[in-house]
Amino acid sequence: MTDDIFADRVAKVRLRFVATLEAKIEETAAALPKLGGVALADTAVAAVAEAYRAMHAIVGIGRTVGFPRNRPRAPDIRCRVRA
Secondary structure (H helix, E strand, O other): OOHHHHHHHHHHHHHHHHHHHHHHHHHHHHHHHHHOOOOOHHHHHHHHHHHHHHHHHHHHHHHHOOOOOOOOOHHHHHHHHHO
16 A cells, blocks of 8 residues: 555545544433433443443544544543443
8 A cells, every 4th residue: 555545545534533523422422311310221331332432432533543632522421431
């Protein structure tokens, strides 16, 4: 793979990342209050795992595609999910 092909692919991933970032964060943040209460234990555990995975992916992918300080809310939500 040449540098140009790699750069083109990273640029496409970066654009897709930016285009979907806000919606992914908001979707996960909106789901957090629904994780407690009357939810079945298996459902709640799966929801927590998915929320953590989503925020972890956002932070990791962001750094990979050139956003080293992708820290507005994703890490905060990730910490809330751990609690």
